[in-house]
Amino acid sequence: MDxxxxxxxxxxxxxxxxxxxxxxxxxxxxxxxxxxxxYDLMPTNPGDPYAPELSxxxxxxxxxxxxxxxxxxxxxxxxxxxPGFQPQAVDLMYGYLEGRRFLRGTLGFKLGxxxxxxxxxxxxxxxxxxxxxTPVYVKAEAYGGxxxxxxxxxxxxxxxxxxxxxxxxNGFDPLLYPSFQPAEVAPAFxxxxxxxxxxxxxxxxxxxxxxxxxIANESDFTSGLIAPVTYDxxxxxxxxxxxxxxxxxxxxxxxxxxxxxxxxxARITSAYGSLDAYLGQKVTLSxxxxxxxxxxxxxxxxxFFAGYPRNDVGLRANLDLDRRLSVAxxxxxRIFSVQTGPFTTGLPAxxxxxxxxxxxxxxxxxxxxxALSFDEGGEVxxxxxxxxxxxxxxxxxxxxxxxxxVGGDVTGEQxxxxxxxxxxxxxxxxxxxxxxxxxxxxxxxYVLNAGYLFxxxxxxxxxxxxxxxxxxxxxxxxxxxxxxxxxxxxSIGSLPGTVK
Amino acid sequence: MNPWSxxxxxxxxxxxxxxxVPLALAESAPATVHGLAPLPNDQQxxxxxxxxGAFSPDTGPSDVIYPTQxxxxxxxxxxHLGKEIGATCKTCHGAAYRSRSTSDQLVPTGEVCDACxxxxxxxxxxxxxxxxxxxxCAFCHLGYKNGDGNRVAVLExxxxxxxxxxxxxxxxxxxxxxxxxxxxxxxxxTRDQLPRMRGCFHCHEAPNAASRGNAKSAxxxxxxxxxxxxxxxxxxxxxxxxxxxxxxxxxxxxxxxIERHKWVAADDSQFCANCHKEDFCxxxxxxxxxxxxxxxxxxxxxxxxxxxxxTQRCTSCHEEQSFCLTCHLRVGVAESSPPVAKDSGRFHPxxxxxxxxxxxxxxxxxxxxxxxxxxxxCHTERDCVACHGGAGVGGGFDPHPSGFLGGCATxxxxxxxxxxxxxxxxxxxxxxxx
Numbered sequence: 001m002d003x004x005x006x007x008x009x010x011x012x013x014x015x016x017x018x019x020x021x022x023x024x025x026x027x028x029x030x031x032x033x034x035x036x037x038x039y040d041l042m043p044t045n046p047g048d049p050y051a052p053e054l055s056x057x058x059x060x061x062x063x064x065x066x067x068x069x070x071x072x073x074x075x076x077x078x079x080x081x082x083p084g085f086q087p088q089a090v091d092l093m094y095g096y097l098e099g100r101r102f103l104r105g106t107l108g109f110k111l112g113x114x115x116x117x118x119x120x121x122x123x124x125x126x127x128x129x130x131x132x133x134t135p136v137y138v139k140a141e142a143y144g145g146x147x148x149x150x151x152x153x154x155x156x157x158x159x160x161x162x163x164x165x166x167x168x169x170n171g172f173d174p175l176l177y178p179s180f181q182p183a184e185v186a187p188a189f190x191x192x193x194x195x196x197x198x199x200x201x202x203x204x205x206x207x208x209x210x211x212x213x214x215i216a217n218e219s220d221f222t223s224g225l226i227a228p229v230t231y232d233x234x235x236x237x238x239x240x241x242x243x244x245x246x247x248x249x250x251x252x253x254x255x256x257x258x259x260x261x262x263x264x265x266a267r268i269t270s271a272y273g274s275l276d277a278y279l280g281q282k283v284t285l286s287x288x289x290x291x292x293x294x295x296x297x298x299x300x301x302x303x304f305f306a307g308y309p310r311n312d313v314g315l316r317a318n319l320d321l322d323r324r325l326s327v328a329x330x331x332x333x334r335i336f337s338v339q340t341g342p343f344t345t346g347l348p349a350x351x352x353x354x355x356x357x358x359x360x361x362x363x364x365x366x367x368x369x370x371a372l373s374f375d376e377g378g379e380v381x382x383x384x385x386x387x388x389x390x391x392x393x394x395x396x397x398x399x400x401x402x403x404x405x406v407g408g409d410v411t412g413e414q415x416x417x418x419x420x421x422x423x424x425x426x427x428x429x430x431x432x433x434x435x436x437x438x439x440x441x442x443x444x445x446y447v448l449n450a451g452y453l454f455x456x457x458x459x460x461x462x463x464x465x466x467x468x469x470x471x472x473x474x475x476x477x478x479x480x481x482x483x484x485x486x487x488x489x490x491s492i493g494s495l496p497g498t499v500k
Numbered sequence: 501m502n503p504w505s506x507x508x509x510x511x512x513x514x515x516x517x518x519x520x521v522p523l524a525l526a527e528s529a530p531a532t533v534h535g536l537a538p539l540p541n542d543q544q545x546x547x548x549x550x551x552x553g554a555f556s557p558d559t560g561p562s563d564v565i566y567p568t569q570x571x572x573x574x575x576x577x578x579x580h581l582g583k584e585i586g587a588t589c590k591t592c593h594g595a596a597y598r599s600r601s602t603s604d605q606l607v608p609t610g611e612v613c614d615a616c617x618x619x620x621x622x623x624x625x626x627x628x629x630x631x632x633x634x635x636x637c638a639f640c641h642l643g644y645k646n647g648d649g650n651r652v653a654v655l656e657x658x659x660x661x662x663x664x665x666x667x668x669x670x671x672x673x674x675x676x677x678x679x680x681x682x683x684x685x686x687x688x689x690t691r692d693q694l695p696r697m698r699g700c701f702h703c704h705e706a707p708n709a710a711s712r713g714n715a716k717s718a719x720x721x722x723x724x725x726x727x728x729x730x731x732x733x734x735x736x737x738x739x740x741x742x743x744x745x746x747x748x749x750x751x752x753x754x755x756x757x758i759e760r761h762k763w764v765a766a767d768d769s770q771f772c773a774n775c776h777k778e779d780f781c782x783x784x785x786x787x788x789x790x791x792x793x794x795x796x797x798x799x800x801x802x803x804x805x806x807x808x809x810x811t812q813r814c815t816s817c818h819e820e821q822s823f824c825l826t827c828h829l830r831v832g833v834a835e836s837s838p839p840v841a842k843d844s845g846r847f848h849p850x851x852x853x854x855x856x857x858x859x860x861x862x863x864x865x866x867x868x869x870x871x872x873x874x875x876x877x878c879h880t881e882r883d884c885v886a887c888h889g890g891a892g893v894g895g896g897f898d899p900h901p902s903g904f905l906g907g908c909a910t911x912x913x914x915x916x917x918x919x920x921x922x923x924x925x926x927x928x929x930x931x932x933x934x
Contacts, residue, residue, distance in 0.1 A: 006779075008779075010788065010789045012789065014800075016800060016827070016831055017831075018831045018832050018833055018843045018845070019833065019843070019845055019847065020843050020844065020845035022832065022843045022844065022845070023831050023832040023841050023843055025827075025830055025831050029788070031788040031789065033779075035779065059778075059779065061788075063788055068830075071838075071840070072830060072838075078838070078839070079838055079839045079840045080838050080839075080840045080841070081838055082826060082829045082830050082837075082838060082841075083829075084822055084825070084826050085826045085829070085830065093778075093782060093786065094778055105716075115778055115781075117765055117766075117769035117772075117781070118765075118766055118767075118769060119766040119767070122781070122785045122786075122816075150819075150822050156786065156822075157819050157821075157822035157823075158785075158786045158818075158819050158822075158823070159819075160819065162815060162819055162820050162821055162873075162876060163820075163821060163876060163881075164821060164881075165821045165822075165825060165880045165881070166821070166822075167822070179836070179880045179881060179882040180880075194768075197705060197717050198705060199701050199705055199717070199748060199749075202749065202767055202768045202771070203767065204766075204767055204768065212915070212917075216917050218917065218920045218921050219921070229920070231916070231917045231920055235914065235915035235916070235917060236914040236915045237915075239914075242766075244763075244766045244767035245767065246749055246750065246763070246764070246767040246768065248747055248748070248749065248750050249747075250555075250698060250747035251555070254747075254749075254750035255750075256750060256763045256764075256767065258763065258766055258767065264911060264914060264915070265907075265911075266907045266910060266911075272763065274750075274760070274763060276750050278746065278747075281555060281557065281559050284746065284752070284754070292813070294815075294871075294872045294873050294876075296876070298911070298914065298915040298917075298918070299915065299917050299918060300881065300918060301881045301884065301885065301918045301921050301922065302872055302875075302876060302881070302884075303911070303918065304899065304900055304904070304908075304911075304918060304919075305868065305872060305884075305888075305899045305900075305901075306865075306868075306869050306899060306900065306901035307868070307869050307870075307872050307901070308869050308870060310810065310870075310871075316756065318752070318754040318755070318756070320752075320754075323563065326754055326755050327755065328754050328755040328756040330756060330759075336870050338866070338869075339859065339865075339866075339869060343898070343900065343901055343902040343904075344902050344903075345898060345900045345901070345902060345903070345904040345905055365857070365858055366857050366858050366859060367858065367859055368858070368859065368860055368861075368866075373861070373870075375809060377811060379756070381755035381756050382755060383755040386740070387737075387738065387739065387740045387741070392755065392793075394755075394796075398806075398809055398811045400809050401861035401862075402805065402808040402809050402861075402867070402871075403805045403808065403809065404805075405802065405805055405806065405809070405811070407796070409796050409797070411792070411793075425792060425797060427796050427797045427798075429796060429797075429798065429802060431801075431802055431805050432805070433804055433805045433808070434849075434862065435808055435848060435849055435862065435867065436804070436847055436848070436849075437846070437849070437850070439804075439805075441801065443797075443798045443801065443802075445796070445797030445798045446797070447792070447797055465797060467797055467798035467800075467801070469798065469801060471801065472801060475798070475800070475801075479789065481789075
């Protein structure tokens with residue numbers, strides 16, 4: 001049996017200034033995690049490929065901003081209070097018991113707070129998962145429990161569907177902040193079928209349904225005047241089906257593809273495809289397509305708003321000059337559809353029909369004439385690395401109707417005497433925001449960092465960032481990190497050696 | 501001197517020039533020395549002599565898995581395995597037939613050579629050379645010079661960074677050539693004759709529970725277990741960090757892999773989990789420290805333009821109605837910011853562009869239709885309902901797209917809450933969605 005304890009701590013000091021300079025947030029952040037793992041909980045016979053494995057892993061996180069004023073977290077202070085903001089939050093990132101290869105390799109399970117990662121996204125829930133690996137190259141998986149939701153104990157909102165301002169309303173006057181929705185448990189379940197065993201083909205079909213429960217406020221624009229109307233009951237939060245595929249032929253190339261179908265919206269909300277051609281051992285050429293439509297929690301009104309998909313078409317190339325040096329480049333075009341006429345929803349007073357709201361304008365002059373708009377971009381990246389040195393370069397440019405951004409960074413890191421790390425980053429970026437007045441700048445930035453590996457798996461580091469641009473002057477950021485790790489591990493007994 | 505003698509004397513220089521000198525030169529030309537390279541005169545090794553799974557042209561095996569060797573011996577496998585000598589693999593590498601670990605010593609000791617080379621390696625502090633040329637130290641030990649005594653250059657064969665049990669494979673009648681290639685036609689065996697991962701998959705391509713006996717395809721079958729036990733295999737070695745080859749899931753970690761990794765993880769996250777534990781993913785996807793390789797320096801100033809252009813998909817790592825909105829509320833740029841923080845500035849184009857017709861780029865509806873996520877990072881639904889609600893001020897600004905009525909009944913049945921935000925439950929217009 002092996003055990004390990006790990007910890008990561010980061011202290012960050014910087015200021016955030018609003019665009020006009022009227023508001024400054026002094027961010028004095030401390031984030032610390034504590035991880036704990038026990039492995040090989042069951043006695044195993046070394047070399048037995050069917051030996052079951054049992055392990056337990058857990059990680060807690062403390063995340064604080066000591067720069068926040070007390071009023072921002074005081075629900076009785078209407079002038080300063082920010083609903084949902086937690087100046088000192090503790091969450092359980094994960095904590096689960098995992099079994100693998102039970103019943104001669106066929107059964108696996110997880111119990112506790114865990115992640116599910118697939119084409120439907122990066123997701124977390126509290127509950128159980130069981131998987132069965134069959135002899136016919138297919139694995140079946142089923143899971144169920146409660147989605148991790150912000151506002152509930154030891155939880156963050158990171159994993160819930162977007163579109164609902166939601167959190168812990170304990171201590172709130174129900175008349176205040178009615179648009180801030182109370183967090184309630186969200187039952188969820190999912191199933192998946194996945195291919196296993198092949199190196200040249202893999203695919204996963206996955207389905208997940210999440211429910212919203214409890215009370216949701218509805219008429220939320222009369223804050224403080226009347227109690228909000230509420231809706232109470234089980235309802236869909238999200239229901240989606242996803243599929244992803246990956247195939248490769250070592251001498252030729254590869255292909256990837258996937259899609260998500262949203263049952264609530266009754267449409268495909270994401271699809272992608274990528275083709276890679278291997279030209280010799282050093283060059284890979286690729287063509288990509290990506291389709292995306294924003295989708296939100298079914299409690300959100302934004303699913304009902306008109307929106308057009310993004311269609312990204314891109315070309316990529318990668319050149320491995322040798323085992324240390326690689327260069328990659330890509331270019332893409334994003335294609336949007338544009339509304340060129342009034343919608344015909346069938347509902348009364350649909351916009352464009354009701355041009356009486358905009359005197360003197362007729363529908364033909366109200367919309368753009370062109371049905372498509374385009375954004376463009378591209379980048380070049382290079383990387384040179386050895387076991388002690390890493391140098392990376394990136395330059396990119398993005399151009400669109402919202403503005404543009406062009407710039408590049410050079411990053412270097414060097415390990416000295418197996419324990420000292422020094423590094424730096426220098427960048428120049430020019431950007432222009434066409435959706436804000438007078439928001440464009442050319443900035444120069446540099447970062448210097450140094451670290452010391454004072455024991456195996458233990459490192460302390462300091463980083464200084466200095467950003468300079470004509471719009472906001474100079475900004476500074478100080479980052480201190482401490483990584484600790486210790487444990488007993490049987491695998492360390494098989495350290496590489498040299499026959500001499 | 502008779503004429504014949506004169507003729508013979510005259511012919512002597514010619515004979516010297518055309519016969520003796522060439523012969524002498526031929527004698528002095530260096531003969532090919534065997535065993536210094538895989539093939540004589542360092543010829544390129546043909547693909548059919550390399551281990552199964554090698555590419556053509558071959559770039560060699562991973563130098564992370566098989567660290568660089570320093571070979572200080574010359575050895576001719578082809579000669580020893582040929583009819584003249586008739587040795588077999590087992591003659592010299594008998595230990596391989598019993599080996600259960602890559603840390604076992606599989607290169608024969610000098611004593612194995614003694615029987616034929618008339619040397620005596622029984623005492624390595626006092627090795628005795630043989631009488632014949634092939635018994636001399638310099639015959640095998642490269643760089644050895646007379647007078648070096650008992651000192652020879654060190655042979656460095658770092659162990660492979662693998663889990664490998666030779667005995668199991670030998671017991672299954674897997675021949676040496678099935679992993680090491682045509683050694684019998686190779687002179688000096690180098691790293692190039694070590695097994696290729698792609699070749700291993702000829703057998704190790706099966707699910708954990710399936711049909712090919714114990715030749716499991718799980719990564720930890722062959723790769724060393726992770727020292728940091730959250731990962732299944734060890735990836736960091738003195739010889740470098742382990743990276744997936746291009747042909748495996750198209751997952752070569754190229755400089756732009758950060759932009760492509762989502763497709764690999766979306767299809768097979770367990771493949772990623774072999775080398776990365778959750779913490780590696782959460783550092784970005786649920787992180788609290790800005791990753792520099794994703795967001796460049798001065799990102800606080802730059803992020804609005806990136807969010808508007810959606811060059812990166814913010815929602816991959818951030819929940820907009822919590823992560824983004826909370827900060828925007830605090831710094832005063834959101835519509836619902838608390839009074840003490842609310843900034844008096846305008847963060848959108850002037851009204852005549854942002855709200856008034858025509859609906860060109862820069863108009864809020866044009867921008868919302870292309871990137872609603874950007875709106876959601878600052879606005880709560882109240883901000884939109886104020887104008888787009890079903891009654892009152894915004895009664896005329898219907899946000900629904902064409903064809904909305906076709907699916908609204910299903911949506912309303914499954915979750916009517918968003919309908920009731922803008923329309924009172926008794927609103928007659930809802931009857932069209934019931």
